[in-house]
Amino acid sequence: MPEIRVTPLGAGQDVGRSCILVSIAGKNVMLDCGMHMGFNDDRRFPDFSYITQNGRLTDFLDCVIISHFHLDHCGALPYFSEMVGYDGPIYMTHPTQAICPILLEDYRKIAVDKKGEANFFTSQMIKDCMKKVVAVHLHQTVQVDDELEIKAYYAGHVLGAAMFQIKVGSESVVYTGDYNMTPDRHLGAAWIDKCRPNLLITESTYATTIRDSKRCRERDFLKKVHETVERGGKVLIPVFALGRAQELCILLETFWERMNLKVPIYFSTGLTEKANHYYKLFITWTNQKIRKTFVQRNMFEFKHIKAFDRAFADNPGPMVVFATPGMLHAGQSLQIFRKWAGNEKNMVIMPGYCVQGTVGHKILSGQRKLEMEGRQLEVKMQVEYMSFSAHADAKGIMQLVGQAEPERVLLVHGEAKKMEFLRQKIEQEFRVSCYMPANGETVTLPTSPSIPVGISLGLLKREMAQGLLPEAKKPRLLHGTLIMKDSNFRLVSSEQALKELGLAEHQLRFTCRVHLQDARKEQETALRVYSHLKSTLKDHCVQHLPDGSVTVESILIQAAAHSEDPGTKVLLVSWTYQDEELGSFLTTLLKKGLPQAPS
């Protein structure tokens, strides 16, 4: 079955729930298993009935691959593995394996405790799901089974994000997940080698955007922080433990140094511990600048940034505080928020997406009166949203396609009407076909798999002897016998094949009779035939043998008298089946008769 089938799962054109089924050379792989954050009901999960209506998913799928820890790529994983039912391997990188369960648990808490949802996965389910995970390293070829192998490439975007190459024999598919082609302060840029996959699957959510430069965003961030502390206000920045927080710290630290500012900046301690722990585990995943800077020290030993004590929140005067968790749904960041929300001089900067139901989401939607623990809270502090997370835009997609050199490109999560220009751009620039399936639609791509066949030396030499050097790009026709044993293919000459099989070769000879009007004796007729053929067939070896017969290459011609008619001679033309062509030609030629000229 030389074809690759791809089906993005999920209903509607909604972005935000990644789950792609790939069928390659008989292997079925699920790429990502995301949750749609905007829905509260079953619409938030991908539609798994596409995979199989009644069979066991474990039998049908060979593996599941998760690209990174964002909930729209892994949020539905516990539901899928524990509630729908899947027991096969789940592959992801080491950082993803460490961070995924934390985010899933956070999310579960919000859904169940805050929103009171019933049919949701439990903490135990998350744990059971993670037991099925097999962690992989970058550029490590992992054998899923004896035919299917996968390999992870660095994707940037967030800590631990990877692009995966899925390979079966000579067919391969590369799935990018979310990636970023421009390095930022703590992560490098995505990179892949010229692996020339049959298909490159890439998300195209941001393909039609041209991104604001990072410096502008950083400048705006610094401006807001500075303006707030200048007027005596306090700035709260809720963050998740890793990555962005560190980046923003470096930014603030350097800015404070330049501007000689004395306003205190704090990091909540819970953050420091967790961050240090993960940092040590995943140092290779951040970029070189970070590594060189922090290689020997505690990464949060800044000059201007100190550890936070909850009592500091009541101190008068300006300050900046980084606290977890990132969506203001619980814990220290929420506590600080409640203390500072009533003062319009203060500011909270949300650095990323907030799930529905969290305080973060509410204030970002513009809500200014919140109910917390039975009491009303009026939010007078300024609310800012500053996303630093990076996705590939059109330029990034073009760069990646240029690096990988796929045969074809498939774009997911874009609206087809709005992507025609990008598709034309890719097709023109790289001369590859570009597909844009809707969710639920299957794209079938025929492939021409190359099957390697070993050729015997003898056969090869024989072919070479025929002249004409082999050319890499031109197909060359060979005759031989194909021997298939186990998964081994060999091409040998027929003789060798027969020898190996212990069979004798059959000889086939064809004989044809050509009647000629000739009254002379047989020997003379034969001589006439010889002269005629010699002069006509200049490219061939024509010989007159002592016994009177004529040979043309390996074809034998004998003249005999006709049994009944002395004026007719019968030419017996015989040849082996290998000389079929020449034999037929000679017969036709002789049937035309001999020239009248005397020999």
Next chain:
Amino acid sequence: MAGPARYREPRPLLARGPQRPGLEAEVEYRKRQLPWIPRRTGLWNPCACKSYQDFHAFDLSGATRVLEWIGDKGVFVAGYESLKKNEILHLILPLRLSVKENQGLFPERDFKVRHGGFSDGSVFDLKYVPDTRLLVTSGLPGCYLRVWQFAEDSDVIKPVSTIAVHEKEGNFWPRVAVFSSVAPGVLHGARLSDLKIVDLESQKVTYSSGISDSEELSSLQVLDADIFAFCCTSGHLGIVDTRQKWAPLENTSPNLGSGEERWCAEVRGMDQGPGSCIASLGSEGQLRLLDTRDLCHPMSSVQCPVSTPSPNPELLRVSWAPGLDNCLAISGFDGTVQVYDVTSWDGMGIQVEPLFTHRGHIFLNENKMDTAPQVTTHTWHPCKPRTLLSAASDASLHVWDWVDLRASC
């Protein structure tokens, strides 16, 4: 696989870590890692530099010489490289630039590509035909104009037709302006003698200059339903009423100095009363203000503090601010855009200082090319009084809103 696969990462700024042990060294080292965070003054210091209200920088896939508004929320840009396919893009401005209140809540800081198309030739000029879905472009080769169409339900800009133009040889390309009406007409010409108005639908010529003067044109501007203004590279200006045979109000034989100098001009919007003002900019940095009722005697003439002569006079641009009284902007000499207030300009040869200079294209030149980028074009936002867009030869596109520092004193 031959050889180990490498994750290639960006080169660090400094090859080695901090030389001296200790926290001080670390801070020093980090300062050097982030050189763009400036010293006390400078573009990037959001505290010291109070002159920007807002500043966004973008990188296009190809440099543009065109910034043409469609409504007040979208602009067209187009590539001008000679040997490859160029892109024409319809960009929608980031949402947060359209919003006054609560800007911080709007994460949308990016341009959206709403439509895109491909042009075989370079595009030097692009005009949107108002109230239609049509565009007209001009470039090299200069023997025809292209008409394009974009649709609501697709994102592709398709070529529809071409308008043949007289120009045959060399590097001359026709300037374009559009008479928008029920039957739109395209005004075009590379020289005064070629000036024509062509009805867009029927492609019939409805007006022709009919003169033999073959002076090269640098700009054309439609002023109202029947009137247009032209400026020749020599500085020869004229206002033409198409209801009559060719009889423009013009400054004939202007004495404008060296023959090498090139000029361009822009008329301030006619809705500001009779006797509108024309600003004319020369490649030696001279800026003249003229009253349309008396083109032969400029009201004032100043020398702008720019590096002269302009390295590419075809890129010279002067534009009036639609939302401010007596403000204009110039570009085309280097990597800057300068804003001037012309209120008190009176007399000849006076020295002036710009109200504001945008240096973003120079500061942000990521590639550190040997040649600094040159601003290729700029335009004012139709509604936000102090917002401009500017594009440069390094494919950068900036949207900036400057603060009038005089207002604070």
